[in-house]
């Protein structure tokens with residue numbers, strides 16, 4: 473990752489650190505970069521089976537958008553989420 477491509481405020485922040493820390497900082501930045509790439513790739517996966525998701529099967533379930541690879545996965549996870557939510561509400565009500 474090229475540090476020079478960062479926005480100015482990030483470069484200023486990096487320059488505030490001791491020069492001896494920069495090699496370690498590079499390790500941290502590389503790890504952040506790998507994590508960022510992993511998150512971006514993960515964001516394309518089906519939330520049920522982790523295959524590649526298709527945008528046409530995306531759906532909001534209880535205020536959160538989920539991505540699915542097909543109709544079966546959408547139905548399977550939606551059923552699970554709604555049952556879990558009902559059990560959660562029931563337990564919360566019983567506990568008072």
Ligand SMILES: [Zn+2]
Nearest residue numbers: 518521541545
């Ligand atoms: Zn799936």
